[in-house]
Structure formats: structure tokens, C-alpha cells
Amino acid sequence: xKGFREKAGASKCFSKSTPDTPNxxxxxVGSELGSSETAVKRLVTAGSMRRIHERVLGxxxxxxxxxxxxxxxxxxxxxxxxxxxxxxxxxNNGLAEFNxxxxxxxxxxxRKGFDPIGDSKITSxxxxxxxxxxxxxxxxxxxxxxxLGRPWRKPLQKPFDREYVEILHLFxxxxxxxxxxxxxxxxxxxxxxxxxxxVGPYAMCRSWEALARCQRAETGLxxxxxxxxxxxxxxxEDGERGGAPVVCIDDASRHCSVFSKGQADWTxxxxxxxxxxxxxxVNPRYIPTLRxxxxxxxxxxIVGGKPGASTYxxxxxxxxxxxxxxxxxxxxxxxGKDDLEAxxxxxxxxxxxxxxxxxxxxxxxxxxxxxxxxxxDDFCARASKLAEESNGAPLFTVTQTHKKPVNHSDVLGETGxxxxxxxxxxxxxxxxxxxxxxxxxxxx
Numbered sequence: 291x292k293g294f295r296e297k298a299g300a301s302k303c304f305s306k307s308t309p310d311t312p313n314x315x316x317x318x319v320g321s322e323l324g325s326s327e328t329a330v331k332r333l334v335t336a337g338s339m340r341r342i343h344e345r346v347l348g349x350x351x352x353x354x355x356x357x358x359x360x361x362x363x364x365x366x367x368x369x370x371x372x373x374x375x376x377x378x379x380x381x382n383n384g385l386a387e388f389n390x391x392x393x394x395x396x397x398x399x400x401r402k403g404f405d406p407i408g409d410s411k412i413t414s415x416x417x418x419x420x421x422x423x424x425x426x427x428x429x430x431x432x433x434x435x436x437x438l439g440r441p442w443r444k445p446l447q448k449p450f451d452r453e454y455v456e457i458l459h460l461f462x463x464x465x466x467x468x469x470x471x472x473x474x475x476x477x478x479x480x481x482x483x484x485x486x487x488x489v490g491p492y493a494m495c496r497s498w499e500a501l502a503r504c505q506r507a508e509t510g511l512x513x514x515x516x517x518x519x520x521x522x523x524x525x526x527e528d529g530e531r532g533g534a535p536v537v538c539i540d541d542a543s544r545h546c547s548v549f550s551k552g553q554a555d556w557t558x559x560x561x562x563x564x565x566x567x568x569x570x571x572v573n574p575r576y577i578p579t580l581r582x583x584x585x586x587x588x589x590x591x592i593v594g595g596k597p598g599a600s601t602y603x604x605x606x607x608x609x610x611x612x613x614x615x616x617x618x619x620x621x622x623x624x625x626g627k628d629d630l631e632a633x634x635x636x637x638x639x640x641x642x643x644x645x646x647x648x649x650x651x652x653x654x655x656x657x658x659x660x661x662x663x664x665x666x667d668d669f670c671a672r673a674s675k676l677a678e679e680s681n682g683a684p685l686f687t688v689t690q691t692h693k694k695p696v697n698h699s700d701v702l703g704e705t706g707x708x709x710x711x712x713x714x715x716x717x718x719x720x721x722x723x724x725x726x727x728x729x730x731x732x733x734x
Contacts, residue, residue: 357370357607357608358370358371359607359608360607361388361605361606361607361612362581362584362585362589362605362606362607363388363391363392363584363604363605363612364395364431364440364584364589364590364591364604364605365440365584365585365586365587365588365589366391366440367585368384368385368387368388368391369384370384370385370388371384371385389640389642390443391443392604392605392612392640392642393444393638393639393640394442394443394444394638395427395431395604395614395638396427396430396431396434396457396458396461396637396638397427397614397615397616397636397637397638397639398423398426398427398430398461398616398637399423399615399616399617399618399619399620399636400414400415400416400419400420400423400616400617400618400619400620401414401415401463401619401620401621401622401623402414402416402619402620402621402622403621403622404463404464404471404622405463405464405465405472407471407472407475407485408472408475408476408485410485410486412485412486414619415471415485416619418485418486418487418488419471419616420595420599420600420601420616420617421488421489421490421491421494421593421600422471422474422475422489422494423471423600423602423616424593424594424595424600424601424602424616425474425494425495425498425593425655426461426469426471426474427602427614427616428590428591428593428602428657429469429498429516429560429657430457430458430460430461431590431591431604431657431659432518432560432590432657432659433457433460433516434454434457435590435659435661436517436518436558436659436661437453437456437457438451438453438454440587442454444634444638448630448631449630449631450630450631450632450634451630452628452630454634455625455626455627455628455629455630455632455634456627458625458632458634458637459624459625459626459627460515462623462624462625463622463623463624464624467624468505468515468516469501469515469516473501474497474498474501477497477498477500477501477504478493478494478496478497478500478501480500481493481496481497481500483497488598490653491564491565491593491594491653491654491655492564492655494564494593494655495522495562495564495655496522498520498562499520499522499562502516502520506549516560517558518549518557518558518559518560518659519542519545519546519548519549519550519557519558519559519560520545520559520560520562521541521542521545521559521560521561521562522562522563522564523535523536523537523561523562523563523564523686524536524564534684534685534686534687535563535564535565535685535686535687536686536687536688536689536692537561537563537670537673537686537687537688537689538689538690538691538692539670539688539689539690539691540690540691540692541692542559542561542666543555543556545559546559555663556662556663556666558659558660558661558662559659559660559666560590560657560658560659561588561657561658561659561660561669562655562656562657563655563656563657563658563685563686564654564655565652565653565654565655565656565685565686566652566653567580567652567654567685568652569652570652571648571649571652572647572648572650572651572652573652573683574648575680575681575683576683576685577609577647577648578680579676579679579680579683579684579685580592580647580656580685581606581609581647582676583656583676583685584605584606586658586669586672586673587665587668588658588659588660588665588668588669589657589658590656590657590658590659591603591604591605591656591657592611592650592654592655592656592657593654593655593657594650594651594653594654594655595613595645595650595651596645596649596650596651597651599617600616601613601614601615601616601617601643602614602616603650606647607644609646609647609648610644610645610646610647611644611645611646611647611650612642612643612644613643613644613645614639614643615639615641615643620636623636656685670688673686673687673688674687674688
């Protein structure tokens with residue numbers, strides 16, 4: 291898409307009373323539907339979202355291939371023995387461990403029946419909210435890693451861990467859930483987000499940054515729903531359009547300082563790296579390095595998929611990307627933060643879907659979570675090594691400081707505004723049908 295440009299002023303912070311997020315998986319039917327509200331109603335009642343989704347993503351391939359290659363799932367390597375790959379699990383438990391790990395990842399999908407979003411009559415995000423849902427999944431994993439650790443697995447018995455239930459509550463489809471779709475849309479107004487419109491990875495990352503900033507202004511440091519700084523990594527000298535993004539260590543430090551209100555030199559930090567890695571498809575030069583990001587202990591995976599159909603990619607095996615699919619429609623459910631006996635089955639899946647890495651949309655965003663300064667330093671060392679070995683095609687680079695002076699109020703996003711010449715990467719649901727690539731920023 292040719293991202294439209296808009297001069298947006300500082301968005302005002304808002305109360306936590308706003309419901310949840312929509313998803314979009316249309317590429318072939320949007321133009322046939324009228325308004326976004328009508329489209330949502332038709333899609334919800336049609337009962338054919340899976341067929342629509344397959345027309346966009348192609349037929350889903352499920353399960354693990356017969357390959358004995360390692361599977362990397364968000365920084366953890368699962369080794370598959372040959373007898374397991376052939377269906378005999380007696381050899382070792384690598385495949386079982388992978389299945390348990392995969393099914394413990396939080397799935398957030400289309401919902402129907404929530405309170406209307408803002409002044410609209412939209413009560414479902416079916417057909418347009420998959421990017422928001424995919425991003426919710428990535429942030430949910432960051433919270434899981436932060437509060438329960440990467441080795442955590444969903445318990446088989448109730449009562450559940452309180453921290454786990456509290457995380458699910460944050461992403462509910464109600465006005466009181468801090469990271470609901472309603473709050474995300476409100477926070478992203480400055481970037482063109484609106485109910486019924488499909489959004490690109492860059493605008494989505496900036497919307498999370500804005501949401502966290504607004505909530506930080508409303509609550510004390512010890513009451514943060516997202517207890518970590520957010521750093522949206524962009525280009526160097528030309529801002530958002532400056533080629534390969536640059537992780538600036540000084541900027542990361544400033545983000546941590548602002549998050550802690552000057553009380554700490556370093557805090558946990560969530561890095562979001564929006565990218566465009568080609569025109570019609572991912573440039574093959576980037577696929578090896580893209581795959582290797584899943585070996586980072588800090589890996590949170592990728593928000594991406596095919597044009598108009600975002601998914602949450604959590605792992606890789608050889609040339610296949612393993613993902614969680616937000617396109618299945620579920621009735622609305624809001625889990626109380628103290629309900630340790632809650633039914634959380636719709637927040638998980640044991641259906642393993644995969645697509646070829648060269649089939650994903652080149653417009654995507656990569657996430658990383660660093661628990662502390664040592665973890666961040668380890669990430670920077672790995673990222674620098676990856677860039678050095680990329681044969682001149684790095685996904686992003688690392689530097690101590692910017693090469694020329696930078697307006698750090700813009701870097702930290704304290705004004706809440708949008709650069710005047712910013713491509714927002716947002717399109718209406720109808721527009722998403724014929725335009726495969728909504729973002730024309732930061733083309734590598």
C-alpha cells in the first residue's frame with residue numbers, strides 16, 4: 291500500500307475503559323463487502339472464516355514435517371529424533387517437549403460479541419483485526435517471560451498460576467482490560483488506527499508505544515500493566531526511512547530511564563523492530579538471518595504472515611515458519627484477574643501451522659525481550675554478530691550512539707505526536723484487498 295500521510299498532533303491519554311482488539315484476514319472478499327461494519331456482520335454470521343483465511347494464506351499445513359532438523363521456538367531449541375519424526379515417540383521426548391512448549395504460548399484470536407468499539411456499532415474484529423491480535427500475542431509472550439520465565443508451561447491442573455491469569459485478564463475484550471483492542475485503537479488514533487481498518491506493522495508498533503506511555507502517565511511505577519520499557523527500533527540518519535534499523539544503546543538506556551522516571555539506570559525492555567524486506571515477497575538474502583533471530587534467547591517471534599492476513603510466527607524448522615493463527619472466531623470471554631479456575635482453553639492451541647519462510651509478507655515486525663542490562667548486552671552481541679555475517683544484508687544493526695544529533699524527545703515519543711512526513715501503514719478493510727503491501731517505509 292502507499293501509506294497515506296497525516297499530520298497528527300499529540301494524542302491524549304485515555305482511561306482504561308475500552309474493550310478489545312479486532313483481526314483481519316481478508317484479501318479476496320473485502321471489496322465485495324460494503325462498510326466495515328456490514329463486512330464484520332457478514333463474516334461473523336457466514337461461518338466461513340477458515341475458508342476465507344485459506345484463500346489468503348493458502349491451505350494451512352499442520353503438524354510437524356518428517357524432518358529431524360531442530361525446531362527453534364522463541365529462543366529454545368527442540369531436537370527431534372528420527373524415530374519421533376517417523377511417528378515413534380519412544381526414542382526421546384523432544385517432540386513432546388516441543389508440543390508442550392508450543393501449546394503453552396498464548397493464542398489471541400478473533401472475538402465476537404464484545405461491547406461496541408467507541409462510537410461505532412462494531413462488536414467483532416473479524417476480517418480486520420488480525421494484526422492487532424498478532425501483536426497482542428507477542429506482547430503477551432513478553433509478559434509471560436517477564437513474570438513466569440521462559441521455561442514456564444501451562445499447568446494441566448487448576449488452580450492456575452495467578453500471574454498467568456492476570457496476564458490473560460490484561461488482553462480481555464472488555465473496557466477494563468488495559469491491553470484490549472479498544473484501548474489499542476484509541477492509543478493508535480494518531481497513527482490512523484480505527485475499527486474496521488487493517489493496520490501495518492509499523493503503525494502497530496507505534497500504537498503499543500503510545501498505549502504504554504499513556505498508561506504509564508496514569509499509574510505509579512509499581513502498578514504498570516506492562517512492567518518494561520518499549521523501544522521501537524527505527525533507521526538512523528533518515529529516521530523511519532533510513533534503511534536497516536539501528537539499535538542505539540544510548541537510546542535504549544534513555545527509554546529505560548524514562549520508564550523508571552529516573553529511578554533506575556536500566557529496566558526490562560521490549561524491542562520492536564518493524565521492517566519491510568522486499569517488494570512483492572521477502573528478498574531471499576534476508577531469510578537466513580530472519581531464521582536465526584529465533585535462536586536468540588530474547589526472541590519474541592514475528593508479527594507477520596501474508597498480505598492482509600497477519601499471523602504470529604513463533605518458530606522455525608529449516609525453511610518453514612511455525613505460527614499461531616488469530617483467524618479462528620471465538621465468542622467473547624473476559625477472565626477476571628482473580629479467577630484461578632477460569633476456562634482458558636480458547637487462549638491456547640495445539641494445532642501447529644506452518645508456511646514457507648519465503649511466502650511471508652515482507653512487511654513484518656520482530657520482537658525481543660531483554661530482562662536486564664546483561665540480557666540486553668547479550669542481545670546486542672548476538673545482533674552485531676548476525677549483522678556481520680549477513681553478507682551485506684543485515685536486518686538491523688547495533689551502535690552505541692547515533693552518528694548525528696537526534697531529537698531524543700522524538701526518540702522517546704514523549705510528545706505523543708507523529709512525524710509530519712510519516713507513512714502510517716493503515717488501510718481500510720476494503721482497500722486491503724487489492725494492495726498487498728501497506729507499508730512503504732524502511733524498505734531494505
